[in-house]
Amino acid sequence: MRTTEGPTLPAHRPRRARAAGLAAVGAALTATALVIAPGTAGAAPTAAHATAGKAAATPDIPVANVKAHLAQLQSIANANGGNRAHGRPGFKASLDYVKSKLDAAGYVTTVQQFTSSGATGYNLVADWPGGDPNHVVFAGAHLDSVSAGPGINDDGSGTAGVLEVALEVARQGYKPGKHLRFGWWGAEELGMVGSRNYVSKLSAADRSKIDAYLNFDMIGSPNPGYFVYGYDQNLKALYENWFAGRNIGTEIDTEGDGRSDHAPFQNAGIPVGGLFSGADYIKTAAQAQKWGGTSGQAFDRCYHRSCDTSANIDDTALDVNTDAIAYGVWTLSGGSTTPPGGVFESRTPVDIPDQGAAVESPIAVTGVAGNASSALKVAVDITHTYRGDLVVDLVGPSGKSYRLKSSDANDSAADVVATYTVNASAETANGTWKLRVQDVAAQDVGRINGWKLTF
Template identity: 75%
Template sequence: MSYVSSRTVGRTPRRSWPRKVATATAAAGAIVGLLVSGSGPASAAQPHAPSAAPPATTLAAPDIPLANVKAHLTQLQSIATANSGNRAHGRAGYKASIDYVKAKLDAAGFTTTLQQFTSSGATGWNLIADWPGGDPNHVVFAGSHLDSVTAGAGINDNGSGSAGVLETALAVSREGLQPTKHLRFGWWGAEELGLVGSKYYVNNLPSTERAKIDAYLNFDMIGSPNPGYFVYDDDPQVETLFKDFFAAKGVPTEIETEGDGRSDHAPFKNVGVPVGGLFSGADYTKTAAQAQKWGGTSGQPFDRCYHSSCDTTANINDTALDRNSDAIAHAIWTLGTGTTPPPGTSFENTDNVNVPDVGAAVESPIAVTGRTGNAPSALKVGVDIKHTYRGDLVVDLVAPDGTAFRLKNSSSSDSADNVIATYTVNASAEVANGTWKLRVRDVAAQDIGFIDSWKLTF
């Protein structure tokens, strides 16, 4: 059936659309490049480079000294001991913990900010530390919660993550690192009361600033005494980064499920920031299979002192603390300086491609490079198609292996102009690297248009 017979008589006539470049050619089997002088025919649609070009080299992360990380834990234990045995929100021990971390970072050349909030009638603080330099539009962010429960000193939960992040930040200073991305570190308050500090930070961060965070990495309990090696599975690139790090050391990993959504990555994830992280286990029981591959004691919790008074400096496994601290540094160095584009990187094609009236489908390509593993489960596809009757159009995303994802069907009742939208595609079964295509077909007569631009955001 022709859509023409079902349309309203007297609809908007064809119009001539402006072009950013000359009319795009669609010659089969050949691609004509622009001349060096810039004159001559326009090229067929060519993929543009990523919006944030990766650096040319990857810097290896330094070893994070275990002794330094444990020294921070000793200080946090001393602070708790001097303040009723804990470092909980609203207590003197928490404020002393924040002051200790801030003093270390100030001396190392970081720009630090204390963010004050109120919860349960008491004042709390988040500490944010920015390392000077790097692209401010591409932020790599590592964080951990610094507060304990009132029952104990909280040395594993979460002095361990806080100390690992702190010592990695200090290593950035010692090495004089000049990252291509901007590095930011955070220590959150009142996590034990329901992620209060990190929620406050995220909720008060303008959306334009949230969009600049390429990855938030969370480290909560990384030195459990009967440890497992758990990796967050939220962002495929970050997940693979950590898995590969441990695999190179002969350490098997599992996907983290015990604390999923229960730590400070959750507020970031909920507003669309790519997240990842590490965890060594809390009060879940280690299975026989886990004990066989990781050592330790099966039938016992990963941390028998979870949220208890015995969570002291004696409640730490040095090997787990050492490995996980080194993994933090590896992630910061790789995402901050490496050739792999961070989560949130966009690949865009801005060349025009004509869409013929009642013609064959046309395609606009984007070459994705530098990724690891598969595409994300929430791949963002931004589409800008200029057309005088959008109901004519069928739009698909085509993966490198030819798999097509329908973005838009044709509809005789959709009489508006243009297709300007962002679609979310579960492309997690597809390899990320390769040539992706936007395929557009006009299935009915009378109207014309063109692909203006489109982009993929990983």
């Protein structure tokens, strides 16, 4: 988020009518309204709020996955002079990391190049195939840090939250009614340069197709508040009701007004919404009573400083806000979730030589959207008179192997007939998977009778 104020924006700027656009949000809010227990609204959030009472269609986003992205961004900064700023190698490395994840998940990615302050900058835009191209739901965050530090809360938190929601879209095999688009902006810290560049290049027709732009700039502040953008009444209500259903009071964001990447979209007449956990403003006593934390202290004491590291994150705020991102994406896009599914099986026998080279049995997987599951089921049927001799691996389409069974000289039982669970979420589902088996000791031979994958 920028240090200086951007253009002054009206608090509730009128929006033009959009066919089948945000008018549908009101109905969705009614349909998903949650009952709040008397006297509990506004209680300080706890970890339980991250999962309680979620709408059935919206997935829970594991905060551990989001933090894994933050760890990668921290490592990138560490390796590149301590920051991920515009024009610096740490920014390009950050972009390459995010793009690689999206490409592997099946997104159509576009890198837009621009120049600012004498240096080349980049925006990354990712489109999920499908959905009505005349009605686009767009979520974004800025990817750059200031030069003073790694920018893990500002805005690694938004970057990672939006990325993990996009990856969950792929994992779920989500089929949105509207087209889904995600963006990561460059040079936000220099005045929303990247997002301004992107919006300026949209035709009037393309601008009219964006039903909503949701912005997430700082969602894991260490002394957090829960702020909702107040520009569009439907998007404001969407998030106010979601937080109220978790007994979390919200306030309208005024600290970040006009200072982040929603501003160019707002100025172009596109409805904008978003979330914010606070920067260098001071938390009041009333806010500390409502949200917990420390009054008289900034929401983020490391804002735009070298200490904005992976230690500068409140896990609960990060968890809650990332789940809220997912809620907005799922609710506004109005689609159906079809998890990657299907059973793929090989019944072709493969002989296993005694104390010989490894053998492989392949299965070609097609027609499964996105990445494989974090709980991929691998059922194995192997005949062998002394199974302790066997080493069994699953090999993914990327060539990475996942150990299913190690050798064990004391395991004298016969045969391997078992189902293993593998976290293969880093693998694209479609492609050739292999079961690799090796007999590492003498005296026995065996055979792969067959095996199957259940996505």
